[in-house]
Amino acid sequence: MDTNPRTGRTHKRGPYKRHPVAFKRAVVEASFAPGASVSRVARDHDINANQVFLWRKLYQDGLLGDDEPALLPVRIDAPARPPAPVERIRTMVPSGTLTIEFGTVRLRIEGRPDADTLEQVLAQLAARC
Incomplete structure (x- = not known):
């Protein structure tokens, strides 16, 4: 009202x-x-x-x-050529051993060390000498 x-x-x-x-x-x-x-x-x-x-x-x-609603005609065509097979990419992981001797301290790192961690370890070793 x-x-x-x-x-x-x-x-x-x-x-x-x-x-x-x-x-x-x-x-x-x-x-x-x-x-x-x-x-x-x-x-x-x-x-x-x-x-x-x-x-x-x-x-x-x-x-x-x-x-x-209006429907639109749809046509699905077969692909012109089959898709190329996907190949796995293999990356080589560096392996090895890194040995650091600093006075009486001996540090041995195997495999692939993390750059940030390695930097901190070396900074601590340098500070002690």
């Missing part, structure tokens, strides 16, 4: 109009015509201009389509 603030009277709103999608599209397309005024198009069709603006947005977003 709506209330008129000046008179305090209330009146019941009528039912909402249900417009078919084809009508909405026709109104929107008329509003996009060169020199067309949304207000005039709305007046000509006895609807509110704000409703036309809403329909225009839906139309531009692709949401004001036909009643039924």
